[in-house]
Amino acid sequence: MTTTAIQRTTSDATGPQLKSDELRLFQELMYRKAGIRIADAKINLVQGRLRRRLDALGLTSYRAYHDYATAPGHEAEFQMCLESLTTNETFFFRHKEHWDFLLGTIVPAWRKAAARGATFRAWSAACSSGEEPYSLAIALDAALTGSGCAFRIDATDINTQVIGRARAGIYGAYALQKITPAALARYFTAQADGQRHQVCDALRARIDFRAHNLLERATGPAYDLILLRNVLIYFDGDSKGAVLTNLAGRLAAGGHLILGGAETLSEKAHGFAYVQPTIFRKR
Numbered sequence: 537m538t539t540t541a542i543q544r545t546t547s548d549a550t551g552p553q554l555k556s557d558e559l560r561l562f563q564e565l566m567y568r569k570a571g572i573r574i575a576d577a578k579i580n581l582v583q584g585r586l587r588r589r590l591d592a593l594g595l596t597s598y599r600a601y602h603d604y605a606t607a608p609g610h611e612a613e614f615q616m617c618l619e620s621l622t623t624n625e626t627f628f629f630r631h632k633e634h635w636d637f638l639l640g641t642i643v644p645a646w647r648k649a650a651a652r653g654a655t656f657r658a659w660s661a662a663c664s665s666g667e668e669p670y671s672l673a674i675a676l677d678a679a680l681t682g683s684g685c686a687f688r689i690d691a692t693d694i695n696t697q698v699i700g701r702a703r704a705g706i707y708g709a710y711a712l713q714k715i716t717p718a719a720l721a722r723y724f725t726a727q728a729d730g731q732r733h734q735v736c737d738a739l740r741a742r743i744d745f746r747a748h749n750l751l752e753r754a755t756g757p758a759y760d761l762i763l764l765r766n767v768l769i770y771f772d773g774d775s776k777g778a779v780l781t782n783l784a785g786r787l788a789a790g791g792h793l794i795l796g797g798a799e800t801l802s803e804k805a806h807g808f809a810y811v812q813p814t815i816f817r818k819r
């Protein structure tokens with residue numbers, strides 16, 4: 537083997553390395569555009585996730601990729617870059633306490649106060665691939681069927697790829713790990729591969745999926761419930777404050793905000809009353 541061949545083999549095996557000044561470019565980009573802070577310790581993760589895009593474009597450095605993705609006319613690549621760097625982990629009925637609280641407290645209190653025929657409105661505000669809003673739909677369907685009341689769910693995420701997967705509503709064993717056999721039989725259709733299940737049309741029709749950046753203001757109806765779970769952990773104080781100000785304006789008086797298991801907020805700053813860990817109510 538010649539020296540050149542050895543060098544090429546070595547470089548193919550390891551590929552371009554993400555240098556710390558290049559990491560800084562992606563940290564600044566993600567913070568500016570999505571409010572997300574990427575820690576220095578995540579350098580290998582960032583390199584691994586962006587590597588596919590460098591390879592696809594035939595680029596040999598991460599700086600070249602940054603410049604390409606942020607150049608005018610390359611908006612689609614920019615979106616792919618952003619989507620490569622978001623973390624979309626989720627599954628059905630994640631965090632049992634939240635579903636118990638929804639069915640044991642939020643829905644009964646809402647029904648007491650609501651007029652007959654009223655609609656419960658909820659927003660899954662970082663819905664990833666849809667497991668969270670579909671869990672909400674299953675829980676609300678079970679709680680409100682036969683009550684004369686209806687529900688509607690808006691589900692949004694910054695990542696358009698996961699929104700596409702959410703709309704399709706097809707899931708495997710990992711996502712469905714907490715779904716009971718009864719719920720699986722009632723709300724899903726088995727796929728031909730025998731491994732995956734699709735959410736039934738009736739449930740899919742209750743959810744409106746769309747792309748939305750939480751740093752941007754959204755207008756629309758006032759919600760009785762907003763789920764903002766497992767996304768604030770990626771934001772620093774300033775972006776967290778901006779997101780919470782946007783969301784507080786979208787909750788009906790007395791509506792609930794539920795955060796992820798490791799997340800907190802300074803309730804006074806945003807007009808929320810503390811209910812129990814991770815659960816807040818708009819005053």
Ligand SMILES: C[S@@+](CC[C@H](N)C(=O)[O-])C[C@H]1O[C@@H](n2cnc3c(N)ncnc32)[C@H](O)[C@@H]1O
Binds near residue numbers: 630663692694764796
């Ligand atoms: C870990 S997932 C949480 C999914 C679900 N809420 C749960 O708890 O299982 C975090 C989601 O937040 C989304 N996200 C990150 N930054 C966002 C932003 N600025 N606006 C909207 N969504 C964002 C990511 O794309 C990702 O799908």
